[in-house]
Amino acid sequence: MPFVIAQALPVPMRLAREQQEFFAIDLRLTPGSAPISGNKEMIWVEFPVGATFPKDGKVYYHAPKKPREELACFPYDSANRRLQFNHSIHLGDQSDEADGYYSVNIQVLPDALEDLLWGRLGIGTATAPLRIQVGPPGPRPVPGNLLKNGGFTDVRFRPGNDWRPLEGVLYGREAQKLDAWTVGQYKGRGVWAASKTGEPGRLVDLINGDADGQFPAAAEPPFDKGENVVDINGDNTCSFIEQTVDVTPGASYELAFHTGYHVLPNPEEPYRRPTYLRAEVRSGKPGGAKTVLAWDDYVQYYTGKGTTASHDPDKKLNDPGWRERRLPFRVPQGVTAVTVRFANPGRSGFDAELDANPDGSSGMLLAHVRLSATTR
Numbered sequence: 001m002p003f004v005i006a007q008a009l010p011v012p013m014r015l016a017r018e019q020q021e022f023f024a025i026d027l028r029l030t031p032g033s034a035p036i037s038g039n040k041e042m043i044w045v046e047f048p049v050g051a052t053f054p055k056d057g058k059v060y061y062h063a064p065k066k067p068r069e070e071l072a073c074f075p076y077d078s079a080n081r082r083l084q085f086n087h088s089i090h091l092g093d094q095s096d097e098a099d100g101y102y103s104v105n106i107q108v109l110p111d112a113l114e115d116l117l118w119g120r121l122g123i124g125t126a127t128a129p130l131r132i133q134v135g136p137p138g139p140r141p142v143p144g145n146l147l148k149n150g151g152f153t154d155v156r157f158r159p160g161n162d163w164r165p166l167e168g169v170l171y172g173r174e175a176q177k178l179d180a181w182t183v184g185q186y187k188g189r190g191v192w193a194a195s196k197t198g199e200p201g202r203l204v205d206l207i208n209g210d211a212d213g214q215f216p217a218a219a220e221p222p223f224d225k226g227e228n229v230v231d232i233n234g235d236n237t238c239s240f241i242e243q244t245v246d247v248t249p250g251a252s253y254e255l256a257f258h259t260g261y262h263v264l265p266n267p268e269e270p271y272r273r274p275t276y277l278r279a280e281v282r283s284g285k286p287g288g289a290k291t292v293l294a295w296d297d298y299v300q301y302y303t304g305k306g307t308t309a310s311h312d313p314d315k316k317l318n319d320p321g322w323r324e325r326r327l328p329f330r331v332p333q334g335v336t337a338v339t340v341r342f343a344n345p346g347r348s349g350f351d352a353e354l355d356a357n358p359d360g361s362s363g364m365l366l367a368h369v370r371l372s373a374t375t376r
Contacts, residue, residue, distance in 0.1 A: 007025060163211075202235035237358055280343075
């Protein structure tokens with residue numbers, strides 16, 4: 001077979017009697033195999049004695065660049081403890097569907113032995129063991145948004161300063177601190193530098209969300225009053241913001257956020273620059289080697305639509321065209337903290353041999369950031 005199948009971490013999965021959870025399945029190309037683009041294959045799971053597929057159980061496919069997809073299953077064969085489902089496989093073909101993972105519901109029966117239970121899973125002729133350790137439940141992820149100040153509501157200003165209009169837009173250019181976030185600048189050639197004072201300064205700009213956010217009403221969860229916007233470019237810089245949070249080893253998480261085109265019209269009309277953003281989640285100690293668990297680059301273009309500035313009715317702004325982004329990932333065993341970073345790659349990206357090039361002072365807008373565990 002041109003691919004291998006395996007139970008993904010954690011292995012074994014630790015569950016208590018009667019506990020219901022999802023376990024993950026990885027599918028990967030064997031070395032030297034050609035990419036696979038849409039081949040329809042059947043994947044099967046043989047559950048261990050003492051475990052079952054729940055009555056209302058679900059199976060999902062999680063592509064790195066798309067929302068999770070619920071898959072249709074054949075009726076569960078309880079006599080043989082066997083579940084089967086079909087899926088169009090994408091491996092190594094650079095598509096948005098490529099190289100994801102599957103999550104399958106499992107429930108431990110009330111009379112299961114407190115022991116290591118063995119099942120199997122497979123695709124074609126490729127098979128792998130499924131291991132479930134029955135006993136006291138392991139640590140569970142903390143619910144809710146793990147990121148502090150994900151709506152950028154907590155902004156500290158210098159004494160005597162506050163939000164002030166700039167070109168009709170309410171800006172927080174005298175902010176002294178963006179609580180919970182570290183602010184810094186990518187200086188090019190692989191050099192990242194955090195702000196020595198901790199102040200946003202001109203590295204990132206803050207826009208008052210209540211006045212000029214133009215937030216989408218249909219967002220889920222909805223935007224709260226008082227949420228603000230970060231312009232990750234700031235004053236012609238390749239800037240970044242980041243935050244480190246505690247996580248549960250082996251658990252699945254999703255980083256969700258909204259991006260928008262900059263509201264201020266580009267003075268170089270009719271040429272309108274695209275805006276850029278990189279989002280990444282990485283593990284590793286500060287100053288040491290780091291492992292990127294998930295990342296993606298985003299480009300957003302002028303929407304062609306306009307709106308009006310809050311503090312100048314004659315000033316026409318760009319509609320930000322807010323878009324929700326989602327970045328799923330799993331935490332490896334032994335990892336207890338991750339760092340979430342949003343950065344402006346500009347035109348040069350983060351190439352270690354190139355100087356930073358922010359390409360102007362109108363960066364992508366960032367808002368409504370959430371990092372939460374996923375029960376799937």
